[in-house]
Amino acid sequence: MLFKRNWELVICILIYTINNTAIAQEVNTFDSQGNKHGKWKEYFDSGKEMLKYEGEFIHGKETGMFKFYQEGLKQPAALMHFSPSHDTIRATYLSQRGKTISEGKLLNKQRTGTWKYYHKDLDRVMMIENYEAGKLHGDRKIFYEDGTLAEEAHYVAGELHGSRKLLSVKGVVLEDLQYVNGELHGPAKFYNGKGVLMSEGAYKRNKHHGTWRYYEQGKLKREKQY
Structure with a gap:
């Protein structure tokens, strides 16, 4: 009798484990309204060997971390974190070595706010936009590999x-320029690698304008009118 009870208990445990494993592994399901709900995996191919993305939906809305892949590549190309409370997505783009290429936020599939880009295979910031x-x-700022500022500019x-x-x-x-609506417009100065002024003048709608002065070894060499 004791053996029979123990055997029945083992069977119940096995059935419970199998059922829960099946539930845990169930993917690509829909809710009663036909919306994606629960864990999802989609593939580029019918053989389900090339993963396209994986993540979780709650009644048709992405939530939490999603992994996106490029066709033919095994490692995720992008990680995107979806919030249930707002539409802003936190995105990170990755190399196949798992290094961060760029990171920032998306809103309506467009970049918004601050974005950072990194030097190849390094953890150092290459550019901030x-x-x-x-x-x-x-x-917008661009940096050399050692972190020294290489360029700074302003956009509208x-x-x-x-x-x-x-x-x-x-x-x-090396260059100190002014722009208006995407065109060179205003004072301009050019220097050599030692910081010595080489030329100065002004631009007007991308063209030289007015008096330009040219220097050699810090001394005025000639002037030209435009």
Whole structure:
């Protein structure tokens, strides 16, 4: 009798384990309204060997972390974190070595806010940009591998607008320019690698304008009118 009871108990445990394993492994299900609900995996091929994405839906809405793949590649190309309370998505793009290429936020499939880009196979920031509705808007900075500033500029609605400076790896300003609505417009100065002024003048709608001065070894060599 004791053996029989123990055997029945073992069978019940096995049935419970099998049922729960099946439930845990169930994917690609829908709710009563026909919306994706629960864990989902989609593939590029019918043989289900090339994963397209994997993540979880709650009544048709992505939630939590999703992994996205590129066709033919095994490691995730992008990680996207969906929030149940707002539409902003936190996105991270990855190399096949798992290194972060870029990271930032998406809204309505467009970049928004601050985005960071990294030097290849390094954890050092290569560029910082700011976006609004998918267009560059605000300051943009580019850095050399050692972290030294290489360029800084300002954008408005996707176009250069305001100051733009280019710097050498030693931090010396090489170009100091002004832009208006994407065009060179305003004072301009050019320096050599030692920071010595080489030329200066002004632009008007991408063209030289007015008096330009050219220097050699810091001394005025000639002037030219445009």
